[in-house]
Amino acid sequence: MGALHEGHLQLVRAAARENDVVIVSIFVNPTQFNNAEDFRRYPRLPEADAALLAPAGCTVLFLPAVEQMYPKPAMLTFDFGLLERVMEGEHRPGHFNGVATVVSKLFHLSRPHRAYFGQKDLQQVAIIRQLTADLSFDLELTAFPTVREADGLAMSSRNRRLSVADRMLAPRLYGALTLASQMVIDGKPAAAAQQVAVQYLGAEPALTLEYFEVVDAGTLQPLTGRAQPAQAVALCVAAHLGGVRLIDNIVVESSDKGFGCF
Amino acid sequence: MGALHEGHLQLVRAAARENDVVIVSIFVNPTQFNNAEDFRRYPRLPEADAALLAPAGCTVLFLPAVEQMYPKPAMLTFDFGLLERVMEGEHRPGHFNGVATVVSKLFHLSRPHRAYFGQKDLQQVAIIRQLTADLSFDLELTAFPTVREADGLAMSSRNRRLSVADRMLAPRLYGALTLASQMVIDGKPAAAAQQVAVQYLGAEPALTLEYFEVVDAGTLQPLTGRAQPAQAVALCVAAHLGGVRLIDNIVVESSDKGFGCF
Known part of the structure; x- marks a missing residue:
């Protein structure tokens, strides 16, 4: 979702070490926000992000508009059962449906051999792992360890x-x-x-x-x-x-x- | 799901006219049956099917076992909203979740440029069209007209x-x-x-x-x-x-x- 920090850049560097082509998507996905104010206030810094990505090894930056990703509102919804009845899923109704929808779209549009996610969003990684297994997406998932500030705070946009x-x-x-x-x-x-x-x-x-x-x-x-x-x-x-x-x-x-x- | 009839074969011939490679999957998908007896009694004729497919232009036959398609039971479920509150969706609870799951798997495993479905399963076509649009599957869907016997009966396994x-x-x-x-x-x-x-x-x-x-x-x-x-x-x-x-x-x-x- 952009507003990149060192945690993101370590993901990109890890991908660049293991792959010839590294596609980064930056898309503040409206369907995964259950709070309109949180969506509005989410930091958006595409120019600064682009300047950071190239040196980190990103070869393609995908910056779609909301209307490109959602020409019509999606009608289908995902339910991940017990996996989303707790924590983020419980406190952010509809969040993981939005995540699974946009990640499916991004996987279909980019057809990655490997996909990299930050372990900081632990439940998101579990949901995407389940999505990938249940729908037989032909790709390898990597969950990259959380990157922290010197005082221990997990890096976050x-x-x-x-x-x-x-x-x-x-x-x-x-x-x-x-x-x-x-x-x-x-x-x-x-x-x-x-x-x-x-x-x-x-x-x-x-x-x-x-x-x-x-x-x-x-x-x-x-x-x-x-x-x-x-x-x-x-x-x-x-x-x-x-x-x-x-x-x-x-x-x-x-x-x-x-x-x-x- | 196999037990092929002329309706299926016309689909295969249409695909063969428009594509160099034609993959046919035959898989009696347990997750789309809401009735265990119907699943058990569904006709299975893989040898006869294979003999019909090659002359029709099929280049690859995909005949997976249930354990290959479902190494573990899927945890995620799909809901297509109003589109599945009527007719087959209303009378066969869980049917379209099973259809969307297996079709997603088959799409990911075969990565077709074009996919062919029979219009006889009209609601199924609508569900797959919605699935394809909502998750941005990069493929073209063709709904092929229902093929009928001389007396009007729609061909069906x-x-x-x-x-x-x-x-x-x-x-x-x-x-x-x-x-x-x-x-x-x-x-x-x-x-x-x-x-x-x-x-x-x-x-x-x-x-x-x-x-x-x-x-x-x-x-x-x-x-x-x-x-x-x-x-x-x-x-x-x-x-x-x-x-x-x-x-x-x-x-x-x-x-x-x-x-x-x-």
Whole structure:
């Protein structure tokens, strides 16, 4: 959706290392916004984006207009079942239908051999993985690790809209995630980890928590009790800070040496 | 879905005239059957089909197993809104989700420049047209006219399952369609045309009518009142005959010289 940051550019560089042609689409997709104000205020910087993309290895920039992508409103809708009954899907009705629709269109228009998405949108990656499997799209998906600022804040186009004061507070999301993920790694019950994170975030009045979930990283369904030895667990958070909605996540996974964090 | 008849073969011949490579898929798709018995009893004749296809111009026959098409059950479902709230969609819950899923898979696996479907499945064609438009599939759809037996019965793989006596009665569906379509052409209200068809079909006790609808050929929504001068109108019927479910349709359209029938 543009307003590119270092997280996007690392995706482009990874694609350029592995492919001869790298197509980047920049399209603020109206159908995935459940909030008209959020759509209106989403940053749009196509010239600045274009200047960043070429040096990163992008060979084709696709910048369609809304009327080109949607000559008529779509009639079909997607439902991803349990995968979208939680977190972003639960709090942003219609969001993943819009995502699946526009990603299907972009896949059909560009026919990529490989497609690169940021792990920061963890549930989006899960939805697109399901879409690709269920409809037999002939391509390889890569989920690229979240890129963070020095203080831990996950890079996001929405960070630009934070006030200086809110920008100072924003790393608290990552703080809550690391705190709670350590508890999961230590074998504490999911509910206890969630409670600690909620309290930690609640201590900052400027921050309004939307959800903090401890889920199975595959099914995205809430974890009951403790993580199983071989279970990948995702900790996911959404919060509002001065009218800006931020999300972040961490996935922890067992390894031969016990649980690890990535 | 195989059990090929002359209607299928005309589709293949049309494709062969317009393309260098003609891929035919034969796959009795379990997800589009809402009735397990209907799925079980659907005719399967792959060897006979293969023998018919080569002379008709088919260059590739795709005969996948169920486990190849569905290594895991699909999680996503499609909803086509009003387009599937009527007729086949209304009477066969989940049918068009199964159709859209398998057609998306087949499109992704074969990447056709052109795809050919029989107009006999009028609502299916409308759904696939919507799917193609809404997800920007890069291909051209051709809806091929229904091929009929000498007595008017629309060719269908299910006709094989009719008893000799029921085969004699089956052309009554086409009879009802022509009767009612003439009334629409003559400017009679849709409800009157429908009533005449229902009475005509009801006169035969062996035949159980499921629906007889007079609809706008684009939206598939029931026609209220008379057809407008430039309006394409579809008359659609579904009925059971000795445990076999048959469907058929006629589309009538205005022309410069008045209404025509095709």
